[in-house]
Amino acid sequence: MYGFINICVKALVTEKFGEEAWIKIKTLAGVDDSFISHTTYTDQITLNLVKAASxxxxxxxxxxxxxxxxxFFTFCQRSGYDEMLRVLGGNLKSFLENLDALHSYLSFSYKKMEAPSFRCERRTSDGALILHYYSHRKGLHPIVVGIVRAVAREFFQSEIRMDVLDETHEEERNGKKEHVTFAIFQKKLQESIDTTSPKSDSDKTQQSESKHNKEDEDHNVRQRQALKPNNERPATLNVNSLVSLANDYGSFSPSYPEKLWLDQRMFCEYFPYHLVFDSNLRLLQSGVHIQRALPKLRTMEDTTVNALFNMLHPQIDWSVPSIRKFINMQFVLETKREMIIPGWGEEQPMLQLRGQMIWMDSLDAMLFACSPRVASLKELEERNLHLSDIPLHDITRDLILFNHQRLAEIEIGKQLEQKKEELRGALGELEAEKKKTDMLLHSMLPRQVADQLREGKKVEAGEFEMVTILFSDIVSFTNICAECRPIDIVNMLNALYTRFDKLTTVHDVYKVETIGDAYMVVGGLPIPMASHAARIANQALGMMFICKEVMSPVTREPIGIRVGIHSGPVVSGVVGEKMPRYCLFGDTVNTASRMESHGLPSRIHLSCHTHRCLQGYPFRFSERGEIVVKGKGTMRTYFLEENGGAGLDEIMGKGQSKASTPEKTDRCKSPPETPTNNMPNGVSTFHHNSTVVVPMWYPDNDMTSGSAIHISPPIFPNAGSNDSGSTHTSAGTPS
Structure with missing residues (x-):
């Protein structure tokens, strides 16, 4: 099939069901959607798309x-075929009868098109229109139902019902051909109700059909009677014909000569492409140009039409009864190579004749009025023909010149489509590379800062009134480095930091940097958040649990870390032009580092400032008391023990959570091997080692701006509750 069909399938899916549905269908079908209208594709591609859509x-x-x-009917209208379709016929029957002629015309542009064929007849019992559908492709006849329904509604303001009467596979010269017979019942959309009409549905249908198709019945009667001499026509039919003609032409009635004022020689010369044969297929007459190509026609001795020509369309047997069944269709005959004039090249294409079969009852003979079937000047030359060989009155001359120009335009259009698809593919690759670049850039800088730099804007230093900073390092890291290979250190740090990075996504905190075994995270910037301390506290609890999953390459036991946390004001900004970095400045950074260095292995060490920020949250602490901190003097500090209002699964992003705001989730903080996607319920999910991570819910996820920090109400319903006998102090207890 041509790419035009596959493009129509894509347009149907995207318009009716959306782009996501098309992506699913083309993926399931295993096809690429870079279709070119005038390029042929295997039928299997289209069938796979239909199966996937199903x-x-x-x-x-x-x-x-x-x-x-x-x-497909609507798509053809939008693609420039609307006017062509509208003039095919004045009623549904004539429209369907002329579809083959339309396909014949389109075959000039779509040379490899294998179009179906249609034949119509009227059922006398109830007036139903009987449609015969022939196709080389099996199982596609439901398409005909959709097309006919759309045509009846759009062009003839009618609703139809189509019943399948028969479905067979007939043997043809080129293999099996599907033959499906439909009964079509037509009814006007705004048909008035006739009070005298029969009450049964079948009678109503019959009456409606009779009214709808009276015109084409009268036309067929007139056509048959016009071929008979006046003295052979029944008087009643003559009267009926005159009445019908009066309806069509007012008071006009045609007259016919008593004899034909044209001699045989003149007729054969000025109508050089025609054949006349009798009911036994014996040739009686032919045009002079056909005789020039087929020497046997010059004598007419015992020559039959089927001995000289192959019938290309319709693909039926050579017999007058078969031809009369398809009398309203266009016929295409091709000369047989063994009968052609000597000197015709072996590789030279045969002469094809396209035209109409007309049965003459009075002569018991068939007239084939035809013209050469050529689509371009090149094809004309290949068949040893010239424009002068085609009569001036034959429109074929103009069609050849017109179609020659049209084929050139089609070729240009095809090249443009190919370039368009190549450009689309290049843009897709560019977009994929851009996403990779963005992921790398956002792993180095906050998304908001990176976007400003990419737009060429200057990133001003920002002041934040209150953030919470976390530092961590690995216990006995120096000893581990001294006792194992460097690659083991790299693998251990990668396993640890990959898990830490994923955890920052769960709590929407920003990873500032890693230096050796030191890991630095901040909450509350670059977008200020009231829950910055709670986020960092949950991050620290999760990091402690993660350490149990990573083994030391020396002892083969879980590694231990120290964590220090402090809250306070900072200034942030991008420093440097080569490998720019987003850095934090201020005493808060130094104090957080001191909390880590003065902490204890496998403990989370908090300053009193962070402890105050966590008041109102259900975290449990143990008081360490006053200690001397280098460069700070005496400070009262605490150890964070647990979150009494959230389970471990929720902190680790494994449990069910309220929907986190996707735009607040710094997805680019995930490493490249942990791609992101969106779950149907709107919760952002991240995959690493086949584990789904759910961002934890915080009440200020929708905050977008503002630097003022407020103490938020408890996140969890049991905030502030504590066992009276516990040795831990609650964040709500005054220090």
């Missing part, structure tokens, strides 16, 4: 095909 939509394949048929 699975994604949960609908049977016939339903999908019928929906495609309706949309």
């Amino acid at each position: 699975e994604v939509a949960g609908q049977p394949i016939p339903v999908i095909l019928e929906l495609f048929g309706e949309f």
